[in-house]
Amino acid sequence: MKLLTREALLSFRRAPLLSLLSITTIAFSLFTVGLFGLVALNLRQALRGVEERVEVVAFVLRGTPPESVTLASQDIAAFPEVLDVEYVTEQAALARAQRELVEFRDAYRDLQTNPLPPSLEIRLKEGFRTAAHAQAVAERVRGFTFVEDVRYGRDWVQRLDRLRNVAGVLGFVIGGVFAAVAMVIIGVTIRLTLLQRAREIHIMRLVGATNWFIRGPFLLEGALKGLLGGVMALGLCWAGYAAFRGNSELFTDLVFFAPHQMLVILVFGVLLGLGGSLVSVGRHLQNVGGRMERRSA
């Protein structure tokens, strides 16, 4: 292991410019992935804000004894999809309407009777705020005899679902493309290192080094480059994030990666480096040794 580390680090010392170049290219590739991740993260954050407003409203028949409604709301609260249930009485509904719908305040004040029915506002747990779950809950709530009608804004919940799906697929595809590009770049830089060290590899072979012994330092080198590229990419992402957050009021709510997400990016960098080296070393090691031999023949 000591020898493996020494040989891998030696490669950085021997070709500092090439190493810096490959780390920078890896960093920029990961930066692109990271930047997209950051956009996706903030988009998801924004969607979560909208999602929180997904709720099922069950209008209760007037005259239903409040005890029956309270009992039923306890049953509904026990549904696996349900986060909480709030009973909004007729008076509370009117007060809220007067508070929130300022332009109709006078009209509400002049009313002889309260036109707003009492209702149960059912908020769903995170992960259940989709059209399918909202509909399932609505169906079950409709089964209660005192429920007059159930609404959950089917159209816009479905639209939200679509937006979420598109964002997910787009993120996956673009992220995948950039990850593949990063991997190719790492493979190319490792190949350059291999060509640069063709003589050494040839000599290693002649003195009886096994293939894995030769591969080891290259794999470690790739992993280290991936890690350093990941660190640099996170720095660049942070710089981009800070620049956006500071410059516009529009972006004051921007969030950065959580520590565990940063760890994922670093691990991803290491895996990219390792994968790139593995493919490149596997494909080119034989050629490099052979080319050296032909040259010396």
Place this chain on the structure above:
Amino acid sequence: MIRVSHVFKAFPTGALALKDVTFHVARGEFVFLTGHSGAGKSTLLKLLYAEQRPTQGEVRVSGNVVNTLKGDAVARLRRRLGIVFQDFRLLEDRTAAENVAFALEVTGARSDTIPARVTRVLTQVGLSAKARAYPRELSGGEQQRVAIARALVNDPAILLADEPTGNLDERATRGVFQLLRDINAAGTVVVMATHDLDLVRQTTYRTVEMREGAVVYDSAEDDAQGAEAR
């Protein structure tokens, strides 16, 4: 120790590099492989250390059929051989001692035994005082001694040398050749490819001459026929 039986080697173009080559090398022998450039000497040596495979025939080294060796088995074979080249093939950014140590490290030798083994072998080739010198700071003869030290450090049973004096002046050639003779005297088989006939004539070692990929003369057979005639 070495048995080459009816070996043919064809280049991808179809031209034959070796044509029906058969020869055996016994324990303790020193054998010169002679012939002009392109006669097939280097190709034959490459078959012995499994750098190339014969198109036809069998190559046995220390009991292993080299033709069929794959992957790590090739590495294990090479650890039991010492190989020396005309162009030394030293790592330029490592000192003489590091170059020699490298051959031990790649075989997974215990790190605490390496310095002593390196010192012993550098002393054997007369370079203990230059252990910390880089190849560029050494003369051609000295670089070849480092290469020989590297070849010897794993105590090989067979030393293969491909034109080891080809890049050296007369004095360095004498020194390196004497070193190879000493190594042989200590029991290691030495197969040395050379086209330096002056060197060959200095000794009574067995000589195998190659021409256009075929063995055209083997002094061992000559000696045997001579003994029979007597």
